[in-house]
Amino acid sequence: MKRCTLCVMPETYPGITFDSEGVCSFCSKQSGKQPVPSLPKLQAKLDEIIRECKAQNRKYDALVAYSGGKDSTFLIHTLKEKYGLRMLAVTLDNGFMSEASFVNMRKVLNRLNVDHTIVRPRYDLMKQIFLQSSAPEVYPTHLTQFGSGICISCIRIVTNMCLRVAIEKGIPMVMLGNSPGQLIQSENEIIFQDNKIPYELRKHLFKPLAERVGDDVYTVLMLDKDEYRTNPFPYTINAFPIIGYQEDEIYRTIRELGWTKPEDVDPNSTNCRLNSLGIVKHKQVHRFHPYDFEMSLLVRQGIITREEALKRVEDPEEKALRLAEQVEEQLLS
Ligand SMILES: [Zn+2]
Known part of the structure; x- marks a missing residue:
């Protein structure tokens, strides 16, 4: 190719x-x-929000979406070290995480002394959502260009569940660990409040999935109307473009926290087995790898070499293919 x-x-x-x-x-x-528009302005904004959140003197300054992967592990460490935040780590257990990932989470959070909540939605619902998410008509092209349908659903569930916990517990900001390659580089993807999209429009996005799986999908993919009316609404922050993202430094730092790379995941994931099925299905339907865009962006930003990116999207050992079979079997069981 x-x-x-x-x-x-x-x-x-x-x-x-x-x-x-x-x-x-x-x-x-x-x-x-420039890779990120007006970085100093965003830096100042982040500092101001952190000051404002700390001044509220709540039990937690921030909720961190914690997948146990390399990026969110580094994020949680940095937020603690650099900003001294009091955090609640929240993990969405999608039913397909690597078991080694839970071991990593325990080691890291024990070391950092951070509270942890694991959210685990109904397994049957999660399985149905993941089985149907890669169908070509479920998500529009402007989303599937950047990732697989399975990942789109899962990430939406993660951000939604984190917001729900933040609202319930009165936590003023939700920190996400998207890599700079997962962001399309506009300022309002980096710091925003996720209650601005009209409710019906948001619901419309998930309608094709709801038609296949049932209306229960809305309970995990969206907040309800009252939750969206929360005032003040928690900030959502993708901090990596601001605090910096270098893979060598990430691996070096998290190894010191006891983190090790799970064996049972494909070259594009450091925590989730489901990712492999997302890749395989996406390639069948769209004829390109769902990480092509993200890896290319990381190459352009000098974060990884072209050679490294090629290894991840070409996956010469076909690890994703082998793992995807096991995952699909689990989904259908
Ligand atoms: Zn190019």
Whole structure:
């Protein structure tokens, strides 16, 4: 398959073109641009929100969405060390996490002395959602360009459940550990309040999934009307573009906290087995890898090398394929 000579974007990606040097249209558009708009302004805003939240003197300053993966492990460590936040770590157990990931979470949180809540929605509902999420008509292309349908559903459930816990416990901000490659680089993806989208419009996004699985999907993918009316509404913050993201530093730091890489996950995940099925299904339907965009963005930002990105999207050992079979069996059982 033809890929961009600078990043790893493939010729099968929707709307892509290549110049005579084999450089993709995403790279040519990006060249010379700052990766994140007005970083100092965002930094100042984050500092101000943290000051404001700490001044409220609540039991917790922040809720951190904790998957047990490398990024959220590093995030929680940094928020503690750099900002001294009092945190509640919240994990969404989707039923398909690597068991090694729970061992990592225990080690890390014991070391950091952070409280932990695990949220585990009904297994039958989760299985049905994941079984149906990769169907081509479930999510629009402007979302599936950046990730698999399975991941889209799961991430929505994670952010939604974290907001719900934050609202219940009066926690003023929710911290997410999306890598800079998972953000499309606009300021309002980095710090925002997730109650601005009209309720009916939001519901509309999940309608195709609800038609396949049932209206129960709304209970995990969305808040209810009263929850959206919470005032003040918690902030959602993707801190990595502000606090910095270097993979070497991340691995070095979290190893010292006792974190080790699980064996039973594909090259694009450090905690979740379901990811492999998301990849395999996405490739069948869309003919490109759901991580092509994210990995290419990380290459353009100098966070990982092109060679490393290629290893993850080409997965020469076909680890994702092998794992996906086991996961699919579990989903259907
Ligand atoms: Zn490119």
